Amino acid sequence: MKKMFLSVAAALSVAVLVAYTNRTASVLSGFETGTPEVKSMNALAFGPEGVLFIGDSKSASVFAVDTKDAENVTSAKPVEIKNIDQKIASLLGTEAKNIIIQDLAVNPISKKVYCAVQAANGTPILFKIDGENIQPVSLKDVKFALVSLNNAPAEDAKDQRGRSLRVWAISDLNYADGKVMVSGLSNQEFGSTFRSIPFPFTNKQEQSSLEIYHAAHGQYETNSPIKTFTTAELNGKKFLVASYTCTPLVLFPIDDLKPGTHVKGRTVAEFGAGNSPLDIITMKKGNDLFLIMANSDRPVMKVKYKDIETYEGSLTEPIKENYSTAGVPYVSFPMVNVLQLDKLDDTQFVFLQRRANGDLDIRTSNNRSL
Amino acid sequence: MSKRVRISWPCQLILFSLFLLVSCAGSQEESQKNIVIRWRNNQAKGLSMALDQFEAHSKEMLPELLKVQLSNSKTAILGDYSIQSDSLIFEPLIPFTPGLRYEVLLENRLMGEIGIPQAVPSNTLIGIYPSQDTLPENLLKFYFVFSRPMREGRSLAYISLLDAQGDTLPGTFLNLQPELWNAEKTVLTLWLDPGRIKRDLQPNKSQGAPLTKGNHYTLVVSERWPDELGAGLTQSYTKRFVAGAHDMTSPDIKYWTIETPPKGTTQALEIHVKEALDYVLLQNTIRIIDARGKPVNGVIQVNNMEERVLFVPAEPWMTGAYKVLVESRLEDLAGNNLNRLFDRDITDTRTKPSQQTVFELNCQID
Known part of the structure; x- marks a missing residue:
């Protein structure tokens, strides 16, 4: 009996310890309460426990904000809002031409759509879309953490002479496997920088400079800026899947992205000149994973990750015909002028689309299109 | 007798119009007296309303009863209400837009209407860099330096590159979002499309380089480019240059x-x-x-x-x-x-x- 009592007590102790460890292991434990000084919202992404990451180029920081929006919803209702820009502009007391929708991100827990808007005077405003309801998300007195993207202190010291600091414009931001990944470009020198920041934030920042070979002859090297990226597991290995301003699709093994390194990627597709990628997401249907990419001058494209897995080579031959494509096969959706994408739930994605009549709508696509 | 007092219909119309004019002017004056724009940094950041006009209502209830909206909209504008001494202050999330009119409603009854004056252009383009008039045919970027903060996001609508015939050259610049502004929003970095400059890249193969050695170009900046207050520039600007030799040497x-x-x-x-x-x-x-x-x-x-x-x-x-x-x-x-x-x-x-x-x-x- 005594033995049994001891066993039960031990089991209880372990359970309490596990519960306590789990509680203290919350990513929110290091957050402070206050009003983060967010100066711009260039990119949004969700992390665990309803944490929203806000990429702020103007203050060269990434903010992690506790949205307290962590009620689990498995399947979301489709979001369909016509003239979203006009509706947001009316709420702000202005006209649609005076605002810019910077990014959309879906909270993977609550399935609510978050939307970053910039007013004409540069003021950033965050909105949450719940069905037809568009409501502002106040950043007053919230739990938050932040990490600075500025370089080493020695470099910042140059500002003592009144020179303006380099702005690091954030082109995309994603969260995966305990890391916030940020791609960006400088307003001064030409190049591409990619940062991987462990979350919860510490002082440690891993920075890599990513280089690609063009699909032409394999002869010229470039470190062009990444426009948009996502992460994926291919053949059991984690990869960064990035698209550049001139649309090649490039793979970088995440294990190779070490601090201060120059990493050369493998170009697996060219999706045609005269076009710029705008957003990439990953969707699943059955056992197949798909990459969905929105473009400035081409329709939304779908690529099977299986095709990327089996594409062993790197594009090194020049593309013979103007505007033609090469590398892994893709399918074009009958969806044009899509500006933003995000996964709504396992079977649907939301997108921001400029319609032929000029309207800007938020719409939802179901997995029939996959 | 009745003939003497009867006023002819044209006179009636004139009198009625005069009455309308006087009453409109009166209500306009009234609304301006009751509702005052609060300016900060040349931006209409809020409205101030004297509390004595709300005597019939409790102060605490006012934020529930009041509504500020665009004159052509029924949507309540998002913002904060506060009480400062003898005034009720409404501060919208973003400043009121110059040139637009706004209504204040109390329990859905119009209290007054106010127009935000158009912003007067005062911003100038101080410089376009590089300053030389012969630039390498593989030139990578221009910098535009302004005297005051500009509006971000739609710069390419106001910048064009013309060839010697005065025709606009499409696809010269890379449309980046976010645009590359300094933190003060006074310096814009604009890249000529790097994909067209880099040898053998698809855009280079299909469209060629943006500039060709020996050709003359004019860079035009429109005076319609709005600054952060919504006003255009004081004038338009041009920079003429000729494309010179390809620069394939690192500075030493x-x-x-x-x-x-x-x-x-x-x-x-x-x-x-x-x-x-x-x-x-x-x-x-x-x-x-x-x-x-x-x-x-x-x-x-x-x-x-x-x-x-x-x-x-x-x-x-x-x-x-x-x-x-x-x-x-x-x-x-x-x-x-x-x-x-x-x-x-x-x-x-x-x-x-x-x-x-x-x-x-x-x-x-x-």
Whole structure:
């Protein structure tokens, strides 16, 4: 009996310890309460426990904000809002031409759509879309953490002479496997920088400079800026899947992205000149994973990750015909002028689309299109 | 009798119009008296309403009962209400827009209407860099420097590059979002499409390079480009230039010369960089240290068409050895930096990039 009592007590102790460890292991434990000084919202992404990451180029920081929006919803209702820009502009007391929708991100827990808007005077405003309801998300007195993207202190010291600091414009931001990944470009020198920041934030920042070979002859090297990226597991290995301003699709093994390194990627597709990628997401249907990419001058494209897995080579031959494509096969959706994408739930994605009549709508696509 | 008092219908119409005019002017005056725009940094940041006009209502209930909306909309504008001494203040999330009219409603009854005056253009384009009128045909970027903060996001609608015939050249610039503004929103960095400049890239193959050696171009900046207050520029601007030779050489500091000032003065140390280099990077990549490695405080100025850098020290120069340190990220006009070419042929071992991050030049002040 005594033995049994001891066993039960031990089991209880372990359970309490596990519960306590789990509680203290919350990513929110290091957050402070206050009003983060967010100066711009260039990119949004969700992390665990309803944490929203806000990429702020103007203050060269990434903010992690506790949205307290962590009620689990498995399947979301489709979001369909016509003239979203006009509706947001009316709420702000202005006209649609005076605002810019910077990014959309879906909270993977609550399935609510978050939307970053910039007013004409540069003021950033965050909105949450719940069905037809568009409501502002106040950043007053919230739990938050932040990490600075500025370089080493020695470099910042140059500002003592009144020179303006380099702005690091954030082109995309994603969260995966305990890391916030940020791609960006400088307003001064030409190049591409990619940062991987462990979350919860510490002082440690891993920075890599990513280089690609063009699909032409394999002869010229470039470190062009990444426009948009996502992460994926291919053949059991984690990869960064990035698209550049001139649309090649490039793979970088995440294990190779070490601090201060120059990493050369493998170009697996060219999706045609005269076009710029705008957003990439990953969707699943059955056992197949798909990459969905929105473009400035081409329709939304779908690529099977299986095709990327089996594409062993790197594009090194020049593309013979103007505007033609090469590398892994893709399918074009009958969806044009899509500006933003995000996964709504396992079977649907939301997108921001400029319609032929000029309207800007938020719409939802179901997995029939996959 | 009745004939004497009857007023003819045209007179009735005139009188009625006069009555309307007087009553409209009255209500306008009334609304302006009751509702006052609160200005901060030339922006209409809020409305102030005297509390005595709400005597019939409790102060606490006012935020529930009041509604501010655009005159052509029924949507309540998002914002905060507060009470400051004898006024109720409404501050919208973003400033009211110049040129638009707004209504204030109390329990859905119109209390007054107010118009925000149009902003008057006061912003000027101080400079377009590079300043030279012959630029390499593989030019990578322009900088536009303004006197006041500008509006971000739609710059390409107001900048065009024209050929010698005055026709607009499409697809010259890279449409980046977010645009590359400095933190103050006074300097825009605009890249000519790098995909068209880089050899053998698809855009280069299909559309060719944006500039061709020997051709004349005009860069036009429209006066309609709004600043952050919504006002245009005071005028339009043009920059004429001709495309020169392709620049396929990294800047090399061994060709630079330094003119040192006399000791005990705060005269400028002059660095002649021998070719036009990047205007913004010149200001940000050069610093000077003394013989003990201590940074010398001072101000960098770039002039002589971006071929000369002046360093003016905060304190008089002391006798001794100094070093000019230059970060390798300094670029020429074609984006070639101190240790690699913008468009490098990896089969050419002579152009292998160096890993050096800082280059240095020695000088002596006597």
